[in-house]
Amino acid sequence: MKRNLVFAAVSLMLGSTIPLTAHGQSAGGRLDDAGTMDKKTVERVFPSKPIYSPYAGRKFPTRPLFGDTHLHTAASFDAGAFGARLGPRDAYRFARGEEVTASSGQPAKLSRPLDFLVVADHSDNMGVFPDLFAGKPEILADPTGRKWYQMIMDGKGADAAFEMIMSFSAGTFPKQMTYAPDTRAYKAAWQDNVAAAEQYNEPGRFTALIGYEWTSNTGGNNLHRNVIFRDNGDRANQIVPYTTIAPLGSDNPRDLWKWMAAYEQKTGGSVLAIAHNGNLSNGRMFPIIESFTGRPVDKEYAEQRAKWERLYEATQTKGDGEAHPVLSPNDEFANFERWDFGNLDASAAKTKDMLEFEYARSALKNGLKLEAQLGTNPYKFGMVGSSDAHTGLTAMEEDNFFGKTTPQEPSPERATATFVENPKTGIKVMDWQVSSSGYAAVWATDNTRESIWDAMQRRETYATTGSRMAVRFFGGWDFDQADAQTRSPAMTGYAKGVPMGGDLGGGPAGKAPTFLVAALKDSLGGNLDRIQIVKGWMDAKGELQEKVHDVVWSGDRKPGVDGKLPSVGNTVDVANAIWTNTIGAPELIAVWSDPNFNAAERAFYYVRVLEIPTPRWTAYDAKRFGIKLLPGTPMTVTERAYTSPIWYTPG
Amino acid sequence: MMRRLLREPLLHFLLLGAMLFAAHGILARGAGSEPGRIVVTQGQIESMVMLFSRTWQRPPSDEELQGLIRNHVREEVLYREGVALGLDRDDPIVRRRVAQKLEFATEHAEAAEPSDGDLQAYLDLHPGVFMAEPKITFRHIYLNPRRHEKTLASDVQRMLNELNSPASAPAVSDLGDPTTLPLDFDKATASRIKNTLGYKFWKTLDQIAPGPWTGPVESGYGMHLVQVSERMEPRIPALAEVREAVKRDWLLARRLEAGERSYRKLLQRYTVAIEPPRLARQATEAASKGPQ
Numbered sequence: 001m002k003r004n005l006v007f008a009a010v011s012l013m014l015g016s017t018i019p020l021t022a023h024g025q026s027a028g029g030r031l032d033d034a035g036t037m038d039k040k041t042v043e044r045v046f047p048s049k050p051i052y053s054p055y056a057g058r059k060f061p062t063r064p065l066f067g068d069t070h071l072h073t074a075a076s077f078d079a080g081a082f083g084a085r086l087g088p089r090d091a092y093r094f095a096r097g098e099e100v101t102a103s104s105g106q107p108a109k110l111s112r113p114l115d116f117l118v119v120a121d122h123s124d125n126m127g128v129f130p131d132l133f134a135g136k137p138e139i140l141a142d143p144t145g146r147k148w149y150q151m152i153m154d155g156k157g158a159d160a161a162f163e164m165i166m167s168f169s170a171g172t173f174p175k176q177m178t179y180a181p182d183t184r185a186y187k188a189a190w191q192d193n194v195a196a197a198e199q200y201n202e203p204g205r206f207t208a209l210i211g212y213e214w215t216s217n218t219g220g221n222n223l224h225r226n227v228i229f230r231d232n233g234d235r236a237n238q239i240v241p242y243t244t245i246a247p248l249g250s251d252n253p254r255d256l257w258k259w260m261a262a263y264e265q266k267t268g269g270s271v272l273a274i275a276h277n278g279n280l281s282n283g284r285m286f287p288i289i290e291s292f293t294g295r296p297v298d299k300e301y302a303e304q305r306a307k308w309e310r311l312y313e314a315t316q317t318k319g320d321g322e323a324h325p326v327l328s329p330n331d332e333f334a335n336f337e338r339w340d341f342g343n344l345d346a347s348a349a350k351t352k353d354m355l356e357f358e359y360a361r362s363a364l365k366n367g368l369k370l371e372a373q374l375g376t377n378p379y380k381f382g383m384v385g386s387s388d389a390h391t392g393l394t395a396m397e398e399d400n401f402f403g404k405t406t407p408q409e410p411s412p413e414r415a416t417a418t419f420v421e422n423p424k425t426g427i428k429v430m431d432w433q434v435s436s437s438g439y440a441a442v443w444a445t446d447n448t449r450e451s452i453w454d455a456m457q458r459r460e461t462y463a464t465t466g467s468r469m470a471v472r473f474f475g476g477w478d479f480d481q482a483d484a485q486t487r488s489p490a491m492t493g494y495a496k497g498v499p500m501g502g503d504l505g506g507g508p509a510g511k512a513p514t515f516l517v518a519a520l521k522d523s524l525g526g527n528l529d530r531i532q533i534v535k536g537w538m539d540a541k542g543e544l545q546e547k548v549h550d551v552v553w554s555g556d557r558k559p560g561v562d563g564k565l566p567s568v569g570n571t572v573d574v575a576n577a578i579w580t581n582t583i584g585a586p587e588l589i590a591v592w593s594d595p596n597f598n599a600a601e602r603a604f605y606y607v608r609v610l611e612i613p614t615p616r617w618t619a620y621d622a623k624r625f626g627i628k629l630l631p632g633t634p635m636t637v638t639e640r641a642y643t644s645p646i647w648y649t650p651g
Numbered sequence: 652m653m654r655r656l657l658r659e660p661l662l663h664f665l666l667l668g669a670m671l672f673a674a675h676g677i678l679a680r681g682a683g684s685e686p687g688r689i690v691v692t693q694g695q696i697e698s699m700v701m702l703f704s705r706t707w708q709r710p711p712s713d714e715e716l717q718g719l720i721r722n723h724v725r726e727e728v729l730y731r732e733g734v735a736l737g738l739d740r741d742d743p744i745v746r747r748r749v750a751q752k753l754e755f756a757t758e759h760a761e762a763a764e765p766s767d768g769d770l771q772a773y774l775d776l777h778p779g780v781f782m783a784e785p786k787i788t789f790r791h792i793y794l795n796p797r798r799h800e801k802t803l804a805s806d807v808q809r810m811l812n813e814l815n816s817p818a819s820a821p822a823v824s825d826l827g828d829p830t831t832l833p834l835d836f837d838k839a840t841a842s843r844i845k846n847t848l849g850y851k852f853w854k855t856l857d858q859i860a861p862g863p864w865t866g867p868v869e870s871g872y873g874m875h876l877v878q879v880s881e882r883m884e885p886r887i888p889a890l891a892e893v894r895e896a897v898k899r900d901w902l903l904a905r906r907l908e909a910g911e912r913s914y915r916k917l918l919q920r921y922t923v924a925i926e927p928p929r930l931a932r933q934a935t936e937a938a939s940k941g942p943q
Contacts, residue, residue: 062833074751080748089903113842189755202895248719259707468846487827488830520872523848586871587831
């Protein structure tokens with residue numbers, strides 16, 4: 001009943017800077033020594049390969065780390081209101097692969113651990129309680145306070161707390177202790193979240209990044225950002241999170257960026273922000289005209305946004321944000337887990353003119369245009385996916401989906417219940433529309449806060465809709481077909497190009513950029529249907545264009561006369577919620593060169609990988625609970641990944 | 652209607668106020684909160700300044716401080732009026748929030764540092780939780796089934812023969828099909844291997860003793876020739892190796908116990924009468940079986 005009420009917000013983004021060193025050809029050099037050497041000797045002394053072991057000394061990431069940059073726990077006001085009981089410690093334990101008891105009372109466990117997690121509770125109204133327990137002089141000055149403090153120090157904190165509660169209710173609470181200003185309450189909740197991250201952060205095995213969500217939601221229009229720290233608790237504890245209510249906070253992202261700058265300046269730390277759910281912003285997420293001023297986005301906006309928001313959360317439970325069928329009518333895969341009814345609280349319906357400013361692909365395109373005008377591209381972001389779950393459970397596998405909110409944890413009713421309904425606007429969203437998505441994949445060299453954050457900052461990331469497929473993407477001027485045949489394309493990729501998130505400047509005259517792309521299926525997931533490269537560019541007339549290229553696909557399918565590749569097929573047995581990997585390919589690798597390259601035109605290229613169809617979470621619910629779903633409920637899903645783009649800028 | 656109400660800024664103010672109720676209202680008992688009179692104390696102003704300073708890394712300007720104070724007064728007025736109207740009662744969200752806060756207070760009472768004895772006892776009681784995973788060092792050569800459809804068996808045999816004859820062993824990097832799978836695993840944990848190559852592959856690999864090249868081993872990706880060079884068996888670690896993890900779990904266990912204990916104690920202050928639910932038949936049956 002109350003579940004349709006509150007509705008939280010969510011989001012993500014990341015970024016940092018550390019150039020990758022590909023393993024270098026460093027053993028060359030001149031032979032100044034006198035004497036003669038024949039060719040054979042020279043080759044032995046100065047082999048063409050500088051080091052025998054191709055793996056020695058290599059510094060680039062060898063496997064993607066999977067995680068969630070956007071998970072709420074009971075410390076989030078709305079999550080608690082929905083009945084979530086799991087706190088940040090439970091959330092970390094679950095993400096690390098331990099079994100926990102969900103708020104609905106059922107056991108929950110991931111199929112395999114994740115590598116990292118950001119608990120991103122809402123900063124507004126974050127859990128409140130005064131820290132009576134810190135041993136302040138005022139408390140110690142009072143005999144009762146001193147007694148309680150001693151009990152706490154002796155490990156009897158719970159008993160002390162109990163006595164305090166009794167004392168409150170009896171009206172005998174010591175006066176000296178009643179000063180507690182409400183600010184301490186706020187601080188205590190944030191510090192407890194920080195403490196939980198410190199406890200569960202285990203470099204090399206599991207990373208707990210410190211973060212929170214700034215939930216700008218004026219008028220129900222979602223401008224949420226997740227704020228993620230590179231730093232440890234010593235720095236994070238020096239501040240309190242930025243909120244949205246004036247005069248202390250603000251709902252304008254420009255003010256958030258100022259707060260981020262103040263944090264970095266004061267503490268010497270590093271922080272980034274990831275926005276999400278442009279689809280619920282009603283045209284405000286990627287503006288050309290700023291909603292706060294009604295004026296065109298200016299140079300300062302562009303520079304600040306580009307600086308602080310290096311990533312965008314392109315897919316999550318409240319819908320997919322890569323592309324929209326109205327904006328990309330020729331993209332047959334654009335219509336995916338679509339949530340385009342209106343804004344976050346369904347108080348205002350969507351109109352078509354809003355879409356352009358809501359989806360990642362159109363924002364990447366508009367960014368090219370703004371860059372030409374302002375000198376900086378405000379929308380030069382990479383991609384991640386994340387859950388935005390409000391359950392403390394980052395459970396985004398279709399066969400193990402624990403919903404977005406506590407009432408959506410597995411039950412026979414959840415697939416047929418109503419999530420949001422607004423009679424005034426006529427908007428109704430059903431729980432079956434909630435998407436079991438997604439995760440963030442990060443090409444970090446080590447599983448540490450610093451390494452993951454740095455990979456985010458350099459945008460070497462991709463979004464998945466819950467799959468753990470591995471996706472490589474490199475751009476350069478010299479990739480050739482043989483590079484797709486080596487045993488380890490990644491080494492070639494780093495040696496000859498830039499990875500996802502990188503830049504291509506002016507290339508050799510007359511040459512088109514080449515791309516090395518590879519995808520490896522999730523070891524538990526469906527096979528791969530195809531790899532696509534999505535190109536967006538600004539043509540000579542200043543018009544923005546896009547084209548989706550099928551680059552490599554499974555089997556021996558041939559594109560039809562219309563250029564479309566035939567469907568990979570479908571092996572899903574919906575009634576039994578099973579499928580087979582008899583179609584598709586476990587791995588796809590290719591080198592692709594842009595056939596329509598024009599060196600004078602700004603462009604971006606990103607990769608989309610599609611799996612074969614597999615059962616959607618609704619199919620597992622129907623089978624396991626023996627229920628009949630509502631007409632129109634989709635029962636299969638085409639899981640996918642979106643990489644950060646590689647940008648080409650005329651030199 | 653309820654949803655709309657919840658979105659009202661007014662209600663947000665009221666909820667905020669309600670949240671302050673436990674933290675502040677109770678504490679301020681007897682601090683002279685006359686009805687019809689609002690005093691913004693110096694302590695409260697200091698706390699506003701502190702919160703601002705920690706947010707912005709600088710103190711507020713006079714104007715900003717005035718804004719904070721005005722906001723505080725506004726909230727206080729609305730809060731008192733709301734409470735007078737009983738808007739805090741019978742609201743599931745306020746109820747839940749207040750209960751949550753009490754739980755937070757009892758569970759988050761800092762426990763004393765555990766001694767080594769405490770931790771050793773905890774470790775002895777839960778050895779499985781802290782058991783070090785088996786680790787395997789191995790390398791593999793990937794064979795894409797689509798490239799060896801008819802000839803897999805003979806290709807495998809030929810490659811194994813070559814790999815295992817020291818005189819003519821080819822460079823490992825020259826064999827196998829292109830893949831982005833990692834090829835060398837150095838003291839890789841069982842979970843890492845399962846994560847990368849799948850459970851089925853791990854089950855087979857786990858049975859292979861260090862020695863020559865062998866296979867094929869099947870995974871979700873295809874076939875693999877495998878050479879295991881080292882195995883480290885699972886074992887119960889010494890406390891020193893896992894002290895932090897044991898301490899973390901010990902603290903968590905203490906915290907949950909504390910919360911449960913304090914609930915039990917509070918519950919003792921009440922007699923609870925539950926009328927028999929008029930529900931479906933199963934519910935009645937279930938209720939009649941257990942004590943509650």
